[in-house]
Amino acid sequence: MSAIEPLLRVEDLRVEFATEDGIVRAVDGITYEVGRGRTLGIVGESGSGKTVASMTTLGLTRGQGVRISGRILFEGRDLAALSEGELRAIRGNEIAMVFQDPLSALHPFYKVGVQLIEAVRAHKQVSRVKARERAVELLGLVGIPDPARRAEDYPHEFSGGMRQRAMIAMALANDPKLLIADEPTTALDVTVQAQILALMERLQRELGMSIVIITHDLGVVAEMADDIAVMYAGRIVETASAELVFAGPEHPYTWGLLKSIPTLGGPREEDLVPIPGTPPSLINRPSGCHFHPRCPYAQPDHARIDPELHPVPDAPTHHVACLLEADVRRRLWAELRAGRMPDEALAEVGLPGAPS
């Protein structure tokens, strides 16, 4: 994306799990970059491989029956090739992670302060007292009132939003360069979601870290992300800057995601259009384009040909993996944006309907 070296560059990452039912291809050759101080939003349904991809960055998916290939270049170092001990020195230190459900992600038997102290002391040789001061400072930083007292509370004595703040505080314990947030707002109330996103934006401004935010919610990435990668069935199907994606999405799956969320600006009676079907099994993926069984615009040969990620004409930073012609895609999106249903758009553009 830019000439200077990105903070994180993931190249052709593949993660496969051997299970009794067969090999799960959770992540199937994805490539992306996160620039310094920038925010990448990875978007997709559950089971699209977005969580596995980011946990693999930290080596958290390593284990028996797991095959990982590709490169994970963090400041030029390949994390995929590091030993467990070397990775451990990076985890929670240079790269930190925040998880979806803060109640289950915090240990129920330890005080919040103790868990923060542990995070500090995992990487810094400091006294308990010093680590405690840092823990209280962190709780204050993420906006927990009366942090010295609240550090003595157990997670169950916190509200949902406060727990997520505490999780974020824990992630920030060692001033990470990269924060990976996996569905950080999904388990929270809507009003609290906005607070947590605002908090993350403020912290990014103040601390200058890069963020990878994983979500199924395009609203969240619209709020936060500079760049967007849309994942489907273990692959990135579309990637570009946030402006480009929201101004002119190229992949039918991205259209589906966009049309299935309500917009405040849109007409009131606008129908939300769900994406039909369910995410495919990652053991027996559909042939050809993995999205074709759910794609309203799929043509017969799309079940045979597996599309690759290619730049969009006139927009070299916008990549999409779709077999439709570029001008057909633009006309379809124009129809959809005008409020037409997928089958109307198809007729308007003059394509035959998808085989059902």
Added chain:
Amino acid sequence: MTRYIIRRLLWGLLLLVLVSALTFVIFRILPTADPAKLRAGRLQNPKIIAEIRHDLGLDKPLLTQFWLYMKGIFLHFDLGFSYYSGASVKSLIFNRLPATLSLVFGGAVVWLVAGLTVGIVSALRPRSRLDRASMGTALVLVSAPEYWLGLISLYLFASDIGRLRVFPGAGSYVGLSSDPGKWLTSLILPWLVVAAGTAAIYARLIRSSLIETMGEDYIRTARAKGLTERRVVLRHGVRSAINPIMTILGLDIGVLLGSAVLVETVFDIPGIGRLNYDAITHSDFPIVQGTVLLASLFIIVANIVVDIAYAYLDPRVRYS
């Protein structure tokens, strides 16, 4: 919390009275040798038997007997006298208590250490050869009757009759205060036997509990923090997985204190279980009554201790 404990203690007291009443009734109803006749020995004639019966208080109505017994306990902590030896039941029990305490608490240490170690190691490598071997052994130990294990261990290792004469055998028990060294060696075999089955159960329990815990989100968090795997397992995994074990530990100790009959009998350890066993064969009702009461006391106290400990182990648990 204090109110909760007081309430539990009062309920425990009531329970003890009920247990006593039940033992009292059962002993009278079930066919058993007449204690008076047993005591009369060879001089069996109705007059002497009636006299003895009067001396023992057995001619009074059942309710009166029970009342007197309860009064004795509550006012003087008096458990009565043995029909057989005439000795005070209280002193008999107190003399026997150290042996049982040594056996049970020593055994508990053995089964905790062995069970937890094996269980944790197995949980960290599920389905490995080590795991399969440990769990297979555990299954054998769980299924093996205690007295059988006891006899086998004596046959194999006892210094008098064993194939390999390693450890002191049956009847070698010496009090801790008289000779700590001999006390220790004499208890090694009984400890292993009393611990074997329980250790196996604990190993299986902690294994499944830890495997489940290691899949929790907070374990992933602990790893993401960059903690060493050792710390992740011990401070985060085992800390949670151990809770159910602590719950049954209290109960197991409580139960065993009142009923280590088999092991005490096989190894001829002069403990409460052995006392009870002898008392039953002699129809020595006051001793049976006393040991049953003691056993229920242990179980009730163990239950209360476990519940209180639980509030300390899991900060989410609060009693009011």
